[in-house]
Amino acid sequence: MFYYYLTLSLRNIASHKGLSVLIATTIGLGIAASMITYSLIYLMSKDPLPHKSDRVYHIQLDNWSLNTAAIPPDLPPEEVSWTDALNIVHAKQAKYQAANTITWGMVTPADNNIPPFLGIIRATHGEFFPMFDVPFLFGQAWQNYPRGQVENVVVLSKSTNQRIFGGINSVGQTLPMLGQLFTVIGVINDWHPSPKFFDMSLGKFYPPEDLYVPLQIKANLELPHGGNSHCWQSNIGDSYQAFLNSECVNFNLWVELSHQQDKAQFASYLEDYVTQQRALGRFPKATQNIILDIEQWLAHKKVVSSDIYVFFYLSLFFLLVCLFNAASLLSTKLTTTTGQMALRRALGASRQAIFSQCLIETIMLGCLGALIGFSLCALGLSGIKILYPEFSAFITLDMPLLIITIGISILSTVLAGLVPTIKVCMLAPADYLR
Amino acid sequence: MSDTNQSHSNTMPFSRIPFLPLLRTLIRQKYTFTMLVLQIALTLAVLSNGLFIVSQRLDILQRPTGIDETHTFALTSSGFTQSFNPQNSIKADLDALRQMPNIVNAVATYAFPFSGSSEWDELQTSTGQDEITVPAASYKLDEHGIEALGLTLLAGENFNTNEVLWQTQTTKTFPSAVIITSKLASDLFNTTDWSTVVGKTIYINATYGAVIKGVVEQLQAPWDAVGKIENSIIYPRVITRNSARYFIRTQANKLQETMVEVEDYLATSNQQRMIRKVQSIQTIKKQVYGPDIGAISILMVVIFALSIVAALGIAGLTSFNLVKRKKQIGIRRALGANKTDILSYFIAENIIQSTCGVLLGWLLALGLNVFLVSQYALPKLPLSYVVIAALCLYILGILAILKPAIKAMNISPALATRDQ
Numbered sequence: 100m101f102y103y104y105l106t107l108s109l110r111n112i113a114s115h116k117g118l119s120v121l122i123a124t125t126i127g128l129g130i131a132a133s134m135i136t137y138s139l140i141y142l143m144s145k146d147p148l149p150h151k152s153d154r155v156y157h158i159q160l161d162n163w164s165l166n167t168a169a170i171p172p173d174l175p176p177e178e179v180s181w182t183d184a185l186n187i188v189h190a191k192q193a194k195y196q197a198a199n200t201i202t203w204g205m206v207t208p209a210d211n212n213i214p215p216f217l218g219i220i221r222a223t224h225g226e227f228f229p230m231f232d233v234p235f236l237f238g239q240a241w242q243n244y245p246r247g248q249v250e251n252v253v254v255l256s257k258s259t260n261q262r263i264f265g266g267i268n269s270v271g272q273t274l275p276m277l278g279q280l281f282t283v284i285g286v287i288n289d290w291h292p293s294p295k296f297f298d299m300s301l302g303k304f305y306p307p308e309d310l311y312v313p314l315q316i317k318a319n320l321e322l323p324h325g326g327n328s329h330c331w332q333s334n335i336g337d338s339y340q341a342f343l344n345s346e347c348v349n350f351n352l353w354v355e356l357s358h359q360q361d362k363a364q365f366a367s368y369l370e371d372y373v374t375q376q377r378a379l380g381r382f383p384k385a386t387q388n389i390i391l392d393i394e395q396w397l398a399h400k401k402v403v404s405s406d407i408y409v410f411f412y413l414s415l416f417f418l419l420v421c422l423f424n425a426a427s428l429l430s431t432k433l434t435t436t437t438g439q440m441a442l443r444r445a446l447g448a449s450r451q452a453i454f455s456q457c458l459i460e461t462i463m464l465g466c467l468g469a470l471i472g473f474s475l476c477a478l479g480l481s482g483i484k485i486l487y488p489e490f491s492a493f494i495t496l497d498m499p500l501l502i503i504t505i506g507i508s509i510l511s512t513v514l515a516g517l518v519p520t521i522k523v524c525m526l527a528p529a530d531y532l533r
Numbered sequence: 534m535s536d537t538n539q540s541h542s543n544t545m546p547f548s549r550i551p552f553l554p555l556l557r558t559l560i561r562q563k564y565t566f567t568m569l570v571l572q573i574a575l576t577l578a579v580l581s582n583g584l585f586i587v588s589q590r591l592d593i594l595q596r597p598t599g600i601d602e603t604h605t606f607a608l609t610s611s612g613f614t615q616s617f618n619p620q621n622s623i624k625a626d627l628d629a630l631r632q633m634p635n636i637v638n639a640v641a642t643y644a645f646p647f648s649g650s651s652e653w654d655e656l657q658t659s660t661g662q663d664e665i666t667v668p669a670a671s672y673k674l675d676e677h678g679i680e681a682l683g684l685t686l687l688a689g690e691n692f693n694t695n696e697v698l699w700q701t702q703t704t705k706t707f708p709s710a711v712i713i714t715s716k717l718a719s720d721l722f723n724t725t726d727w728s729t730v731v732g733k734t735i736y737i738n739a740t741y742g743a744v745i746k747g748v749v750e751q752l753q754a755p756w757d758a759v760g761k762i763e764n765s766i767i768y769p770r771v772i773t774r775n776s777a778r779y780f781i782r783t784q785a786n787k788l789q790e791t792m793v794e795v796e797d798y799l800a801t802s803n804q805q806r807m808i809r810k811v812q813s814i815q816t817i818k819k820q821v822y823g824p825d826i827g828a829i830s831i832l833m834v835v836i837f838a839l840s841i842v843a844a845l846g847i848a849g850l851t852s853f854n855l856v857k858r859k860k861q862i863g864i865r866r867a868l869g870a871n872k873t874d875i876l877s878y879f880i881a882e883n884i885i886q887s888t889c890g891v892l893l894g895w896l897l898a899l900g901l902n903v904f905l906v907s908q909y910a911l912p913k914l915p916l917s918y919v920v921i922a923a924l925c926l927y928i929l930g931i932l933a934i935l936k937p938a939i940k941a942m943n944i945s946p947a948l949a950t951r952d953q
Contacts, residue, residue, distance in 0.1 A: 128838055204613075424572050427569055428846065486826065
């Protein structure tokens with residue numbers, strides 16, 4: 100029976116080629132518009148560390164002056180000072196803890212055929228790598244060094260390893276950079292978290308760094324302060340060490356706890372820490388520590404720009420227009436087949452049978468719409484990549500998106516066709532056979 | 534209504550439209566009529582809000598910068614050896630660049646319109662902590678800055694060479710003379726007579742006093758941090774760091790070749806540094822405004838596709854109605870209705886449908902806007918955009934039915950006498 104309905108509906112679609120294509124295209128356009136905007140929201144707010152995002156936390160402390168706010172109206176800064184970064188990391192109260200910041204410096208490969216270049220560097224603690232599940236191609240990261248101690252070690256990105264060492268296992272090789280000799284201890288695989296949740300100061304989708312060095316290297320070699328660096332004290336002096344000793348913030352502080360339940364304990368540790376620092380004359384403001392897990396942090400940073408949400412709502416309206424359009428066209432189409440339906444009813448087909456046949460026909464149109472919609476969606480997303488180059492790192496059409504597209508397309512076509520279908524089924528056959 | 538009254542046949546075509554039968558027909562086709570009206574209403578809501586957002590983004594793109602955007606480029610020179618002396622390097626580079634025949638002038642500056650991050654100072658007209666302050670983006674330029682950027686001096690004069698301070702990043706000494714933009718001058722002194730502003734003293738960050746030496750027409754802030762993009766202040770300073778940025782203005786039509794020339798020259802003239810990020814200001818502008826250009830493109834595609842869909846829907850429905858009414862039209866023609874009567878019937882029907890859609894759509898447009906205003910801080914939708922979008926929809930509707938309506942007009946009266 101199903102097969103018969105299928106051939107019947109295919110024949111109907113074929114006999115009203117123009118109208119059918121028009122209906123499917125309309126649905127396809129609506130689906131494509133809303134799927135393009137939806138996939139942007141979906142891809143941008145995708146969890147970067149799905150299995151542990153609820154126990155990896157971003158730490159904020161309010162070390163600002165009494166009468167000003169680091170971030171209006173009265174929020175603590177999003178980065179911490181050098182002093183706090185080191186104190187909290189070396190207190191080791193969490194499973195992993197690491198402060199990170201972006202900086203840069205000249206890399207001058209020993210091989211004269213490779214021109215020196217300005218390397219973008221992430222300076223951080225060794226626990227940065229296991230905390231954020233950074234994939235290693237060769238070697239491994241360094242361990243967190245004890246306070247004040249450090250070795251000249253460097254972890255390369257895959258492309259930097261390609262550039263300097265031609266992609267071989269370069270672990271153990273030496274690399275002249277920042278005016279000193281460094282030893283390569285690891286090479287990481289392609290790693291481009293989007294959004295770049297652990298440091299969004301230079302852009303939410305900023306490309307990955309070329310090299311990774313221990314945080315203490317930044318202080319020892321006085322590397323520039325990249326990213327956000329805010330100060331509220333006016334006279335901190337000119338020296339590099341003065342900046343580090345000041346309340347200037349520049350370091351993104353993250354911790355991973357073993358269990359979500361440990362959060363309260365960690366929060367009370369932080370409170371004690373601030374109280375203890377206040378006794379030393381710091382933290383003039385009331386304690387205002389903010390501990391956000393990755394999801395909360397991404398929401399706080401409004402990773403999905405309001406533009407995208409506006410597009411999304413406009414595209415939903417667009418989809419509705421397409422559905423109403425398809426509904427009236429479907430109604431038209433089904434009315435033209437009234438005679439055939441009446442004949443089938445008169446020959447003994449039940450209302451249910453007519454209904455199933457109409458339903459199959461609309462589902463077929465829905466599938467056609469999904470096909471058109473999906474192609475337009477792929478086309479649209481490549482257009483988005485051109486318009487927003489920074490998004491190209493994460494724009495892909497994955498399986499869930501494909502399934503949602505087909506599902507919504509069929510569902511909306513059936514919805515659009517429901518009223519006309521019922522109308523056709525309710526017809527008294529006699530009226531149309533005369 | 535007046536089908537048989539021949540004396541009316543020469544009057545306006547719309548006076549012969551059978552309004553009552555027309556309305557009755559529309560009411561009988563409840564479902565398709567509702568769908569069409571809803572479609573037009575939603576289209577109006579999207580169209581008016583979309584056009585409004587597009588026009589706002591276009592305004593942002595067209596904000597005047599005050600600089601010569603078409604003949605300028607910037608580059609970065611990063612010294613990387615221990616012996617690299619930034620001040621000597623900047624002086625040597627700028628001297629050489631200013632000698633080049635294709636270059637109008639060049640200046641060392643980290644800030645220029647679209648350069649991104651910049652420092653903002655709070656300015657006031659008298660000393661004291663509790664005065665009202667006006668924010669201004671700070672530019673640090675030497676005496677060549679005004680010509681290199683292509684600014685227009687409205688009053689007062691340019692800095693002279695001995696006023697310019699060469700400083701490192703951490704030196705806090707403030708110069709005694711400044712040049713400000715006209716918008717900043719009017720914010721500070723509430724006047725548009727720029728010559729009266731020259732010679733007045735302003736206080737920077739409640740501490741440092743400086744005399745206004747000149748007023749330039751426009752100089753856009755490097756980024757819109759506080760919604761005061763036209764407020765800028767220029768200090769006669771050159772900040773020396775290992776990494777310097779040069780802003781270079783070329784003769785007309787020489788931009789491309791000069792960019793190559795300058796990069797080649799600088800790369801070889803001093804081997805202790807590297808030249809990076811050689812980009813024309815228009816390229817940088819495009820990157821900065823990328824999201825706005827993206828938004829405009831996406832909205833235009835949506836508006837265009839939506840118009841097509843709506844038009845196709847209306848056209849499809851009218852064609853279908855035409856098939857159903859063929860015989861009816863033939864009878865009307867046989868009974869004396871002329872071609873214009875048939876055409877005007879379809880047009881009138883379309884106008885009635887569009888009007889219902891527009892009225893409902895107006896409410897939807899305002900509703901959608903209220904939602905967007907509350908959620909995403911969009912400005913309120915002016916009525917004019919609803920009117921413009923409504924006019925577009927009327928025109929679109931008429932265009933969509935034109936082909937089927939003309940086909941209807943040409944239906945032969947003889948059809949009435951045939952069966953089927």
